[in-house]
Amino acid sequence: MSSSQNCSVLPQDVLFEILSRVPVKDLMRFKCVSKWWNHLVSDPTFVKLHLQRSSKNTHILLTFQGIINQKFELRLYALPCSVQKLVGNPSATVKSSRSHRFKLDYAVLGVCNGLVSLKDSYIGDEFSDHWVRFWNPSTRIMSEDSPRIRLHHGDYKGPLLYKFGFGYDDRSESYKVVVLDYKSEKMEVRVHCLGDNCWRNTLTCDVFPIPAVCRGAACVSGTMNWLGLAKSSSGYQKQELITVKDLEIFSYDLKNETCSYLSVPDGLSVAEVHFAQPALEVFKGCLCLSHQHEGQFDVWLRREFSDEKSWFKFLNLSHGSPEFSICGFSIYIAVLCVSENDDFVLLANQSDSEFILFNRTDNRIERRYNFKSANSYFYSNDYVESLVLPYRN
Amino acid sequence: MQKTEGEESKAENEEVKQVTLMTSDGVKMKVEISIVYEMEIVRSFIEVNDADHSVPFPLPNVSSHTLDLIIELVKNEYDDEFMKTFSHDELKEVLVAANYLNMKTLLDFIATAIANLLEKKSVEFIRNFFNIVNDFTPEEEAEIRKTNEWVFQDLDED
Numbered sequence: 298m299s300s301s302q303n304c305s306v307l308p309q310d311v312l313f314e315i316l317s318r319v320p321v322k323d324l325m326r327f328k329c330v331s332k333w334w335n336h337l338v339s340d341p342t343f344v345k346l347h348l349q350r351s352s353k354n355t356h357i358l359l360t361f362q363g364i365i366n367q368k369f370e371l372r373l374y375a376l377p378c379s380v381q382k383l384v385g386n387p388s389a390t391v392k393s394s395r396s397h398r399f400k401l402d403y404a405v406l407g408v409c410n411g412l413v414s415l416k417d418s419y420i421g422d423e424f425s426d427h428w429v430r431f432w433n434p435s436t437r438i439m440s441e442d443s444p445r446i447r448l449h450h451g452d453y454k455g456p457l458l459y460k461f462g463f464g465y466d467d468r469s470e471s472y473k474v475v476v477l478d479y480k481s482e483k484m485e486v487r488v489h490c491l492g493d494n495c496w497r498n499t500l501t502c503d504v505f506p507i508p509a510v511c512r513g514a515a516c517v518s519g520t521m522n523w524l525g526l527a528k529s530s531s532g533y534q535k536q537e538l539i540t541v542k543d544l545e546i547f548s549y550d551l552k553n554e555t556c557s558y559l560s561v562p563d564g565l566s567v568a569e570v571h572f573a574q575p576a577l578e579v580f581k582g583c584l585c586l587s588h589q590h591e592g593q594f595d596v597w598l599r600r601e602f603s604d605e606k607s608w609f610k611f612l613n614l615s616h617g618s619p620e621f622s623i624c625g626f627s628i629y630i631a632v633l634c635v636s637e638n639d640d641f642v643l644l645a646n647q648s649d650s651e652f653i654l655f656n657r658t659d660n661r662i663e664r665r666y667n668f669k670s671a672n673s674y675f676y677s678n679d680y681v682e683s684l685v686l687p688y689r690n
Numbered sequence: 691m692q693k694t695e696g697e698e699s700k701a702e703n704e705e706v707k708q709v710t711l712m713t714s715d716g717v718k719m720k721v722e723i724s725i726v727y728e729m730e731i732v733r734s735f736i737e738v739n740d741a742d743h744s745v746p747f748p749l750p751n752v753s754s755h756t757l758d759l760i761i762e763l764v765k766n767e768y769d770d771e772f773m774k775t776f777s778h779d780e781l782k783e784v785l786v787a788a789n790y791l792n793m794k795t796l797l798d799f800i801a802t803a804i805a806n807l808l809e810k811k812s813v814e815f816i817r818n819f820f821n822i823v824n825d826f827t828p829e830e831e832a833e834i835r836k837t838n839e840w841v842f843q844d845l846d847e848d
Binding site: 307319320325326327331332437 | 786812821826840845
């Protein structure tokens, strides 16, 4: 590490053994101990070691919209919380915890290694400008704005719209924001690396239609994945109902800057679905496809990213809620977290303002908790407490 | 200690194999080979040299007291209650020795225990625990405190 001495009786490698196991909040306080300790939390070797030791799959970043005052102004809330507490009592955990508030214009593109990517935008008549910030909720450090990227509306046909995603390339150890930009008959992939001052055009490929309300990309194993329509399908142009048979996954490799197409689970029931309905996310490091149809809610997990045969049905829930949609956007059920032993799954039923705790062992609903109807659009991302810096050191 | 079947049947016929270790304060200690094998630094030497186990293996960085504690910890299969009887100095000495002897399980166990001990502790507690001299000016320290006020809430008493 730096030239300043650690001034302790213990050698540095032994201190690293201890401190890589100390929670982030305590390490931020220990910055006051001495100059060596102040530099420690931004030392790349230590940050990496601490991340390796941080317990995985014990926390999520919960995001939701909430009304903040009598004027019904909405804000975006972000709340890192322990899976154990959330499964134990979701209403109390959401109520009591200190969440971070943002203006509603921000969109959470994703979370990698405890680093959150937030996107802000200016939407004009002819074009829109977009820029991102990186934020570490554990250290409460936020980056400056990235350079802007300008996207021209005239390039989009029908319901197609640009798509953003955030991912981590573990081979080059870099954090990347990716945008899929539709240009007439082609699709351009443009990438902004954390710390760079540009957006690079990395790939031009065939158009891959993605639902308009898709939340973001699912980042697994150094790839970004979006659920959309197979090339053979023409459903999106007619804006008509499609069946799940038309679905495919577009997978962009962050290191090699190439794309491939992955299949959805074979056993997915061939119901007609609204364009917006199935969702692709990441849970416990696995691709997760959730799908609501005819009073049923199915969740599939792809156990091994590289093995298309590893899809399995993780849960099936008959929820009995009527399906409804607002402005054509389906309000559906979101998976929030899975307990350590996979026995319990917490879901947010956005239409009935309730959390559903599902018992996988007995295949039944364990409990329902109402949440304030002032809150809505609950979503979650895998989260880990880390010291990862939101800017280049 | 867990023993494999082979070791157990051997133990019936002959005495448990021991290795003599020489500590920094000049004490010769006979230690069961199953415990010595957790010490990578000693194990690799024995395996390479097929050494005569009666010649003491020198451990110039480990005192007899620390070695006693290590042997008890391994024999007790890393018992939390036993470890809780250690003083802060003993914890640090065992950690340094575990690192030197390259005992991976013990290192993880002790490092985790000390890390748990440091949670919610004040800056002053940390300086005392590690004998650290504060090399900040009062102004510098106040500045760092000010930018991170939220981390100074809900602390334990020292």
